[in-house]
Amino acid sequence: xxxxxxxxxxxxxxxxxxxxxxxxxxxxxxxxxxxxxxxxxxxxxxxxxxxxxxxxxxxxxxxxxxxxxxxxxxxxxxxxxxxxxxxxxxxxxxxxxxxxxxxxxxxxxxxxxxxxxxxxxxxxxxxxxxxxxxxxxxxxxxxxxxxxxxxxxxxxxxxxxxxxxxxxxxxxxxxxxxxxxxxxxxxxxxxxxxxxxxxxxxxxxxxxxxxxxxxxxxxxxxxxxxxxxxxxxxxxxxxxxxxxxxxxxxxxxxxxxxxxxxxxxxxxxxxxxxxxxxxxxxxxxxxxxxxxxxxxxxxxxxxxxxxxxxxx
Amino acid sequence: xxxxxxxxxxxxxxxxxxxxxxxxxxxxxxxxxxxxxxxxxxxxxxxxxxxxxxxxxxxxxxxxxxxxxxxxxxxxxxxxxxxxxxxxxxxxxxxxxxxxxxxxxxxxxxxxxxxxxxxxxxxxxxxxxxxxxxxxxxxxxxxxxxxxxxxxxxxxxxxxxxxxxxxxxxxxxxxxxxxxxxxxxxxxxxxxxxxxxxxxxxxxxxxxxxxxxxxxxxxxxxxxxxxxxxxxxxxxxxxxxxxxxxxxxxxxxxxxxxxxxxxxxxxxxxxxxxxxxxxxxxxxxxxxxxxxxxxxxxxxxxxxxxxxxxxx
Numbered sequence: 001x002x003x004x005x006x007x008x009x010x011x012x013x014x015x016x017x018x019x020x021x022x023x024x025x026x027x028x029x030x031x032x033x034x035x036x037x038x039x040x041x042x043x044x045x046x047x048x049x050x051x052x053x054x055x056x057x058x059x060x061x062x063x064x065x066x067x068x069x070x071x072x073x074x075x076x077x078x079x080x081x082x083x084x085x086x087x088x089x090x091x092x093x094x095x096x097x098x099x100x101x102x103x104x105x106x107x108x109x110x111x112x113x114x115x116x117x118x119x120x121x122x123x124x125x126x127x128x129x130x131x132x133x134x135x136x137x138x139x140x141x142x143x144x145x146x147x148x149x150x151x152x153x154x155x156x157x158x159x160x161x162x163x164x165x166x167x168x169x170x171x172x173x174x175x176x177x178x179x180x181x182x183x184x185x186x187x188x189x190x191x192x193x194x195x196x197x198x199x200x201x202x203x204x205x206x207x208x209x210x211x212x213x214x215x216x217x218x219x220x221x222x223x224x225x226x227x228x229x230x231x232x233x234x235x236x237x238x239x240x241x242x243x244x245x246x247x248x249x250x251x252x253x254x255x256x257x258x259x260x261x262x263x264x265x266x267x268x269x270x271x272x273x274x275x276x277x278x279x280x281x282x283x284x285x286x287x288x289x290x291x292x293x294x295x296x297x298x299x300x301x302x303x304x305x306x307x308x309x310x311x312x
Numbered sequence: 313x314x315x316x317x318x319x320x321x322x323x324x325x326x327x328x329x330x331x332x333x334x335x336x337x338x339x340x341x342x343x344x345x346x347x348x349x350x351x352x353x354x355x356x357x358x359x360x361x362x363x364x365x366x367x368x369x370x371x372x373x374x375x376x377x378x379x380x381x382x383x384x385x386x387x388x389x390x391x392x393x394x395x396x397x398x399x400x401x402x403x404x405x406x407x408x409x410x411x412x413x414x415x416x417x418x419x420x421x422x423x424x425x426x427x428x429x430x431x432x433x434x435x436x437x438x439x440x441x442x443x444x445x446x447x448x449x450x451x452x453x454x455x456x457x458x459x460x461x462x463x464x465x466x467x468x469x470x471x472x473x474x475x476x477x478x479x480x481x482x483x484x485x486x487x488x489x490x491x492x493x494x495x496x497x498x499x500x501x502x503x504x505x506x507x508x509x510x511x512x513x514x515x516x517x518x519x520x521x522x523x524x525x526x527x528x529x530x531x532x533x534x535x536x537x538x539x540x541x542x543x544x545x546x547x548x549x550x551x552x553x554x555x556x557x558x559x560x561x562x563x564x565x566x567x568x569x570x571x572x573x574x575x576x577x578x579x580x581x582x583x584x585x586x587x588x589x590x591x592x593x594x595x596x597x598x599x600x601x602x603x604x605x606x607x608x609x610x611x612x613x614x615x616x617x618x619x620x621x622x623x624x
Binding site: 022023025026158163165192194195196198201203204205206207209210211212213226231 | 336338468469479504508509523537
């Protein structure tokens with residue numbers, strides 16, 4: 001139980017989409033592209049040493065770094081280890097709305113757990129990683145971390161107590177566009193109203209129930225009908241250029257539906273086939289080309305595995 | 313297509329539980345006991361003739377009678393039929409909160425459809441029956457009618473457009489207590505607040521998502537954890553004597569959970585075994601015996617069939 005597996009490991013940690021349309025704060029999924037790479041090594045030096053191998057200039061003081069804070073929480077639970085060295089090679093741009101900080105936190109703790117012979121359960125890893133997520137957004141939310149660690153679609157039924165339910169879903173293609181504007185998570189949270197109309201809340205829970213049933217029953221039509229958000233999207237979409245034009249044209253092209261990824265600015269669309277997903281990607285490009293806004297796109301699939309070991 | 317199957321049929325129409333805890337306005341299920349019996353006969357006299365064979369003194373003017381109004385809506389869609397005679401023998405007490413009016417509406421239209429060689433789909437029958445439900449409560453809601461017609465657990469994802477999703481659920485025992493007090497649906501609706509806190513709405517949709525996943529995945533523990541209502545129950549429970557005492561003691565006795573049936577005053581509890589369900593029934597009796605309140609109880613199971621033909 002207490003032995004160390006090996007001294008060093010490299011992991012790949014996936015991007016994730018949280019707030020799946022009607023599933024604000026409770027539903028997310030992992031995607032196969034982009035992904036971060038982290039190499040973690042047990043070392044004698046106490047604490048966590050961060051070495052950035054990318055160009056994002058993220059903090060190297062462990063307490064201020066998402067991976068670092070998560071690893072410090074992990075270290076408290078394994079007193080036989082003094083410290084870790086983390087070589088961080090991120091591809092997921094911070095602030096993109098596709099779970100960059102969650103990938104940092106999840107990747108670091110899954111790597112650490114691998115080195116400790118997988119001593120902790122996935123749920124315990126989520127708890128460590130949430131300490132890192134708090135550094136990024138000020139809130140210990142789990143809706144990106146859970147899918148990053150579990151893979152697939154995950155439901156956070158409750159935060160206190162933490163209750164994560166993996167949701168079986170059919171094969172789905174995911175198209176993402178990341179317009180190069182900044183939407184801070186804190187700002188996106190601040191513009192939300194604290195009160196909602198009961199009748200809107202009822203619509204929303206009808207849709208979330210339909211979406212979960214659609215996923216588990218592999219009913220694409222039901223998934224599509226349920227991808228409707230009457231509460232968050234009408235407020236947050238104003239921060240995202242051409243949001244409704246993109247959504248409408250992608251649905252006309254056959255996408256099942258989609259919306260704001262996390263707190264934005266990325267937009268995601270789900271499709272049943274690769275051909276539709278690629279068509280959707282072209283539509284996104286055309287619209288942002290037309291208005292002269294820079295962007296990245298990804299046409300990928302749901303990642304069923306979560307953080308994976310790439311180099312043992 | 314247009315021929316008449318036969319002249320007369322008798323059906324049994326089940327009681328139903330709507331507003332399954334966190335599933336306010338969207339989730340309901342049918343139960344095997346109590347049930348109403350209706351005999352419907354095609355006749356030459358225009359309109360709907362109501363003959364009450366029970367002692368509830370329900371209106372006999374078709375427009376004012378739940379079954380009658382539903383049958384009038386049905387008749388508009390089948391111009392080759394002039395009229396129906398309905399012999400009504402209800403066992404489900406009006407105002408009990410276990411779908412008495414829905415049983416009247418659903419039973420009548422399923423009987424009529426049987427006589428017309430099942431010309432209409434279950435979804436179309438729900439629409440006819442909703443016209444009857446409106447007579448009872450002033451609102452065209454479907455959360456009792458849908459399970460009465462479809463059987464089992466049903467999700468009303470949306471009312472406009474009407475979208476009903478049968479939810480596969482594991483075998484469950486249902487215990488009901490109906491304290492003999494009157495809670496009018498209109499009153500129960502009026503005391504609800506029009507606004508809810510976003511953070512409460514998020515808790516609620518976490519639970520509704522968990523409940524639907526728990527049903528479909530036959531995960532009793534998840535069903536139990538998800539049977540929590542932070543929005544409606546805290547308000548409506550004040551109309552129901554000893555509500556929290558009953559709920560707490562039934563859960564201590566092993567019930568998965570439960571809450572207000574429909575808009576009350578009945579309380580329902582779900583259990584995994586018959587022994588627990590019967591124990592729960594005894595607890596309910598003891599509590600209302602102690603305070604000297606009259607009641608009925610039922611220990612039954614989820615009805616998977618909906619309205620059934622009993623006499624061809």
